[in-house]
Amino acid sequence: MVLVAACDGYFTVEQSERAVVTRMGALQHVAAPGLHFKVPLIDSVARRYDIRQQSFSVETAETFTDDNQHVNVDLVVQWLVPDNNVERVYREIGDPQPRLATMAVDRVKIAFGRRSINEIPAQRGQIAQEVLGVLRTEALRLYGVEVVDVQLVDRKSVV
16 A cells, blocks of 8 residues: 555646646646645546647648639648646546647638639638638637647648
């Protein structure tokens, strides 16, 4: 029993993380960076959230333009969990990345659907800014995460 307490009685949280501590499955608190103690076998670190900027790629979001042309779009979304929203994200969402990916693809489809195939090359930056504006507002309101940037990636530059 002493060995269990010695091995399972503490945990550390990195500077760029916040850890969600649960007691018997119920949220106790969000642990800030540093060394923390917990009751062995009763408390657990349920999830760690990296509060640094993260990114994910959505490859080949298939969509159509206003003139019914098929387009494959690759995009990168950069986001983070604000320090003050960690508890909300844990309680309501868990892992926000799959929901952000779905939301990003939907917003890209809407933006491309408003333009003809000839307009898209000249308006790539405008499309990315339009999608970013909508994602910033909706992701923070719905999921408690902050979208930092959205980039439409040129397939030739993807390694």
